[in-house]
Every structure is written in C-alpha cells, then in structure tokens.
Amino acid sequence: MKRHRKVIALLRDAEHEHRCAVPGDRALYHALRRRVGSREVVSPYPNLFADIAYWDSLNAEDRSLHMIRALARIHPKWTFAGLSAACVYGYHHAYSLHDGSVSIASPKGSGRNDADRLHRIYMRSVPRWQCRGIQVTSPARTLIDCAGMPFDQALSIFDSALRAGHVTAADVATLMVQTNCDEPAIRKLLRHVNPLRENGGESWAYARIVGLGYAEPMMQVEFDNPNSPDMPYRVDFCWKLADGRIIVAEYDGMAKYADAGNQKRASLQAKLDYERRREQDLAAQRVSAVVHFFFEDVADVTRLDDKLAEAGVPKIR
Structure with a gap:
C-alpha cells in the first residue's frame, strides 16, 4: 500500500x-x-x-500498557482499575491473565456505547491515585479487585504490591470491611502474602505448594557460605522438620542447561561447579535434600507433587 x-x-x-x-x-x-x-x-x-x-x-502486559496510555490521553477522567491498575503500578503477574480488555472504575454499570473490551468495575466511591501520570485506583483497592483471580495468580500481585512498599496488609484488611468484595478470597491472600518472595514466579510456586497441601515453607532463609562469609547462601523455600532434617527448594535456580555444543559451555560449567559446591556446603549444614523445580514443574502440579514428596516435604492435609 x-x-x-x-x-x-x-x-x-x-x-x-x-x-x-x-x-x-x-x-x-x-x-x-x-x-x-x-x-x-x-x-x-x-x-x-x-x-x-x-x-x-510486545508481550501481553506491554500491549495492555500501550492501550492504557493511549486511553488515558483520550479519557483523562478515567480511573484504571483491577489488572489494568496493577499493570500501571508494575505489580508482577502472569501474562496469561491478559485478554485484551481494559478495566476502569465506575460508579455506574456498563454503558450502551461502551467498547466490547472495556470492563467497568463498580465503585460507589473511587479511591483515585496517580502513578506514572495515569489515574488509577489506590493500591489497596487494586488488590481487592484482583483478589477475584485464581489464588495462585493473585498472590504474586499481592506480594509485589507489599514488596514495593505501596500498601500494607492492614490497609487492605481495613478497606475490605468497607467494600462489597470477595472477603474469603482476600482473607486467604492476606494470610499467605509475603513481600520476601522476590518475584512472581516464587509467589506462583509457593501458592501451588500450599495448594497441594504441603506445610508452608520459610522464605529466603540464609545459610553460611564458607567461601564468602559476607555473601551467605539464600534459598527460596525452606522446611526445618522436627526430626532435624532441613529441606530446601529452589524455583528455576539453574534453569535448563544447554547441550555440550553450546558456545557458552565454559560459563555453564562454572555455574554447575558453583551449584555443586553450594549444595555440598548446604549439606554440611544439615540440609538433607535440595529440590530444583522449573516453570514446567510448577505448571504441572503432578510433577511438582512428585518432586516435593520424593524430597520428604511433609503434607499437613
């Protein structure tokens, strides 16, 4: 053309x-x-x-942000809400949550002239904040609206918001009792939220672990590093059992190794050597098992269940 x-x-x-x-x-x-x-x-x-x-x-999140930024120019009075607000704040979440729609807060229901991809979230009173020049719902209200997502998807948003220092669990709990919302889902998320989890992947993995009925792990536990005392080993998940055993789990810690023909074989070998030495040092500190799981393991709960059970992680239900 x-x-x-x-x-x-x-x-x-x-x-x-x-x-x-x-x-x-x-x-x-x-x-x-x-x-x-x-x-x-x-x-x-x-x-x-x-x-x-x-x-x-562009990935799914960037596409949503491109639409939000443009719509904010066209409709400066709109207040973005739900997943759209979470995107603007930069809260970690799965790309699979995006369906091409945009969510805004509204004191009224859907209008006859609304676009098919516009989702209005009813709010009698809209708590407005500014983030990156865009009008959004407050962090606490954003979390309340995201609580309707599946638990293993919503938890990463809750963890991320607290990790960023935008809101506290008490802020969400206070707003919850003033709002018509899914209180059981929010209470469950507040019971498990933890800003120590460093990214959305760890939050997702944690939610899957407790969803399978395993005991809740401790997060980001540190162990001595005899080679570099000022840089202790820190593990993603840790269970300290009554019989003295310690089980450690790492999410995507070493990823998938390339084949022998990879040009970066030397650096990969160095990583393998480091991981082997690290596990030896952890074993010397009574760590009886180290479980490595990857995206595919967490996505398939049967695989995740098998790995945790084989390592001896206890179930509480």
Missing part, C-alpha cells in the same frame, strides 16, 4: 511514547483502517492503532 507520511509519523511518535496511536482527524482514521485491512496495522481497541510488526514484538 502507498506510503502515508502522516500515518508513519503518527505511528512512530506513539511507539516512542510506548502507547497506541490515536488519529487526530477522520482522514487519518480512514487511512489507518485501510492499513488494518491490508494487515500493516492492528487496532486492538476502537480508535487505537499500532504498526503490526511493532505490536507483535
């Missing part, structure tokens, strides 16, 4: 600002729609556009 200087400039300016492009007049709108038809441009939301190659390079 013929090059259109104004369309190219509009798309490039939007990319520079990490948002979707918004046409300023009908001529640009129709020029962009024609390019949607020829698959040069994508329109993820009404009146929002992006170069298709650029859009394909």
Whole structure:
C-alpha cells in the first residue's frame, strides 16, 4: 500500500511514547483502517492503532500498557482499575491473565456505547491515585479487585504490591470491611502474602505448594557460605522438620542447561561447579535434600507433587 507520511509519523511518535496511536482527524482514521485491512496495522481497541510488526514484538502486559496510555490521553477522567491498575503500578503477574480488555472504575454499570473490551468495575466511591501520570485506583483497592483471580495468580500481585512498599496488609484488611468484595478470597491472600518472595514466579510456586497441601515453607532463609562469609547462601523455600532434617527448594535456580555444543559451555560449567559446591556446603549444614523445580514443574502440579514428596516435604492435609 502507498506510503502515508502522516500515518508513519503518527505511528512512530506513539511507539516512542510506548502507547497506541490515536488519529487526530477522520482522514487519518480512514487511512489507518485501510492499513488494518491490508494487515500493516492492528487496532486492538476502537480508535487505537499500532504498526503490526511493532505490536507483535510486545508481550501481553506491554500491549495492555500501550492501550492504557493511549486511553488515558483520550479519557483523562478515567480511573484504571483491577489488572489494568496493577499493570500501571508494575505489580508482577502472569501474562496469561491478559485478554485484551481494559478495566476502569465506575460508579455506574456498563454503558450502551461502551467498547466490547472495556470492563467497568463498580465503585460507589473511587479511591483515585496517580502513578506514572495515569489515574488509577489506590493500591489497596487494586488488590481487592484482583483478589477475584485464581489464588495462585493473585498472590504474586499481592506480594509485589507489599514488596514495593505501596500498601500494607492492614490497609487492605481495613478497606475490605468497607467494600462489597470477595472477603474469603482476600482473607486467604492476606494470610499467605509475603513481600520476601522476590518475584512472581516464587509467589506462583509457593501458592501451588500450599495448594497441594504441603506445610508452608520459610522464605529466603540464609545459610553460611564458607567461601564468602559476607555473601551467605539464600534459598527460596525452606522446611526445618522436627526430626532435624532441613529441606530446601529452589524455583528455576539453574534453569535448563544447554547441550555440550553450546558456545557458552565454559560459563555453564562454572555455574554447575558453583551449584555443586553450594549444595555440598548446604549439606554440611544439615540440609538433607535440595529440590530444583522449573516453570514446567510448577505448571504441572503432578510433577511438582512428585518432586516435593520424593524430597520428604511433609503434607499437613
């Protein structure tokens, strides 16, 4: 299709600002729609556009943020809520939660003219905050609205918000009793929330572990490092049992090793040597088993269950 200087400039300016492009007049709108038809441009939301190659390079969270930033320009009075607010705050979460929709707080229900991908979350009184120049619900309200997600997905958002220092468990509990919400889900999340977990993967793994009925592990426990006393070993999960055994579990600690032909074999071998030495040092401190599990293990609870059971992690139910 013929090059259109104004369309190219509009798309490039939007990319520079990490948002979707918004046409300023009908001529640009129709020029962009024609390019949607020829698959040069994508329109993820009404009146929002992006170069298709650029859009394909973005992950699900970045796509949501591109739409949110553009919509905040068009609708400066909107207050983004739920997963959309969590994205703006930068809270860790699974990309699989994104379905192409945008959530806003609203004192009324869905309107007849609302876009299909607009999700309104009813709030009689909207607690408004500013984050990165975008109006969002308060951290506490954002967590309450995310509590309706599956426990193993919502926990990473709760952990991340507390880890960032944006909110406390007490703040959420106080707002919970003032709000029409899923109190059992929120109480469960507040019972398990822990800012010591360092990323969304650890939060997800922890939720799966307790969901299988295993005893709750301690988090980020430190052990002596005789080779570097000022840099102790820190493990993701740890169980100290009544019989004196200590079991350690690491989420994605060493990842999948490359094959022997990998050009980075020397550095991989150094990592393997370090991990072997580390496990020897942990064993000298009464660690009886070290479990390594990866994304695939956590995704398949049967595999995760087998690994934990083989290591001797106790179940409480």
